[in-house]
Amino acid sequence: MSTMSGAPAIKTFTLSKESELRIEVSLDAPLRLQLTSGTAEIFGTELPPQYWVTFPPTHKFAIFTWNGATVEIDGTAEVSYVADETPMVSYVNVHAVLDRRRARAKEQLMSSSSDSQGPRVIVVGPTDSGKSSLSKMLLSWAARLSWKPTFVDLDIGQGSISIPGTISATPIEMPIDPVEGIPLEMPIVYFYGHNQPGVNPGLYKLLVKELARTLDLRFAANADARAAGMVINTMGWVEGLGYELILHAIDTLRADVVLVIGQEKLYSMLKDMLNGKPNIDIVKLHKSGGVVSRSPKYRSRMREFRTREYFYGPSNDLSPHSSVASFSDLHIYRIGGGPQAPRSALPIGAEPSADPNRVVQITINSDLLHVVLAVSYAKEPDQLLSSNVAGFIHITDVDVQRMKITYVAPCPGELPSRLLLAGSLTWMDEAAYRAGS
Incomplete structure (x- = not known):
């Protein structure tokens, strides 16, 4: 020393x-x-x-x-x-099996018009079991061998590819930088808009289906990506609705390798549920002793850090751009809520339920202060549900009298679209306030 x-x-x-x-x-x-x-x-x-x-x-x-x-x-x-x-030997053994499957898939795809597919790995387990860490390892080890696997992140609570409140996917072409994190050259991002799946599970399932459809199109056009397969990170909610969403993700993304970290009960439940399905391997892994339990307060703070990173960069080296727009220039929508059908159209005694996929335009007012909005690629409102997003803006001021809204974006210039999506995501940009003081 x-x-x-x-x-x-x-x-x-x-x-x-x-x-x-x-x-x-x-x-x-x-x-x-x-x-x-x-x-x-x-x-x-x-x-x-x-x-x-x-x-x-x-x-x-x-x-x-x-x-x-x-x-x-x-x-x-x-x-x-x-x-x-450490459990690293068991983790690298999983990697070795996946590598052999990728090589076999590539060989079959090159030798014929085979519908062969590389491994589709889903990592499941309770909160703070090391799912995202194992996902990064499997991706980086594959990239070191020149594979380009697709990383799929379904964890809306933290977000490894984009901000929290999104589900997303991106190809991994290089080992993941331990500081900079996941590269963002070609991400596909869908905006769920909340940190908890229970707010609108119907929308969550719909977006997972849209992401799966988009990835299937990409794999159909790219044999290397198809052979490399995917690694899917999931939320830490594993009971009740959380368990239902895990099963939905396994089915929708056609996962064929299920890695269960840190919970015997979940492993047993999935083993029983998936036992009759062919070609699905369920593997139980120990979590690392280095995994730290995070309090709800800490997790909330990490969500703020992730959002801040989007605008300022991991090393605070980006300069977001502030712009002013008229209320009439922006069309802001929310998905979910509103009755599915009028009471008169329902069977006698039935109660109207909320439509999880209803697209509603919202009025711009002071309630939007500090809200994070997604900029959709949709051209028309009826495309909002099926469209991914170009990025995000942060509302820093709403002047109702002048009907002007001030927002911060990662870069200057026109927004790719005037159709924006709102959820329940908010953020207080403390860094900007400190910098200006």
């Missing part, structure tokens, strides 16, 4: 074979680290040797080594310790 007078110590950690250094960066300050000897990886992505990597606040990760490594840390971590017991 080395220090300079008045400066924090640079800590050195020596990792033995198949061990990992688990780190939780503090909420208030970044942390730097470098690999000084040996080889190591973070969520399947190799660390460059002799190169300082800076991790922003709140990051939680593990540096794993297969053969031994030495790592230096500059800065203060909330938690940092070395663990010798």
Whole structure:
């Protein structure tokens, strides 16, 4: 260990074979680290040797080594310790099986007009079981072998590809950067608009179907993507409606490998339910001891960080652009609510229920302050349900008297569409307020 007078110590950690250094960066300050000897990886992505990597606040990760490594840390971590017991061998064994299936699918697709398909892997388990971490590992290991698997994120509570409240997919062509996260060159994003599936489960299911249809079209036109398959990350809600949505995702996305992390009960239920279905493998995996339980308050704060990252970048190096529009320039819609049919059209004694897919235009008023809106690719309102979104804007001011609305977008210029979608997502841009003070 080395220090300079008045400066924090640079800590050195020596990792033995198949061990990992688990780190939780503090909420208030970044942390730097470098690999000084040996080889190591973070969520399947190799660390460059002799190169300082800076991790922003709140990051939680593990540096794993297969053969031994030495790592230096500059800065203060909330938690940092070395663990010798990890489930990594079982995880990489799953990767090896998937790799063989991809190779077989590619060979069959090249040799004939076969309808062969690479593995469609869905990762399920309760909250804080390490689903997103395992998804990143499987994707990065595949990318290191030159596959380009598709990552599908159904976790509306946190969001790995886009902001929370969305379901999305994107091809992974390179190992995932441990700081920058999932690359966003070609994402397909559908706007659900809420952090909980119970708000409108009918809409959630519809969007999963739309995403599945879009991916099938992409795979039909791209044999390499088809052979590489997909890795599907899911929510941590595994009981009641959550379990129903897991089964719906398995069926709709035609998953053929189900990885169950951290819950025997869920594994048993899925085994019984899917036992009669051919060509579905259900694999039980242990969760890592490094997985940290997150409080509802922490999860809420992480959602704010994810939204902030969209506008400012992971390293706060982007400059979002503020624009003013007239009320008449924007057409804002909400999906769900409103009666499905008038009471007179229902059987005697039946109560009208909300239509989960009803598209309703909303009046622009001060209630939209701080709301995050999705910019749809739809050309007409009747296309809103089936259209993915181009991006998001954040409402920073609503002047009812002048009928002007001020919004922040990631980049300047005209919006791709004047048709916008609202849900229950809001965000207080504290960074902008601090910067202006």
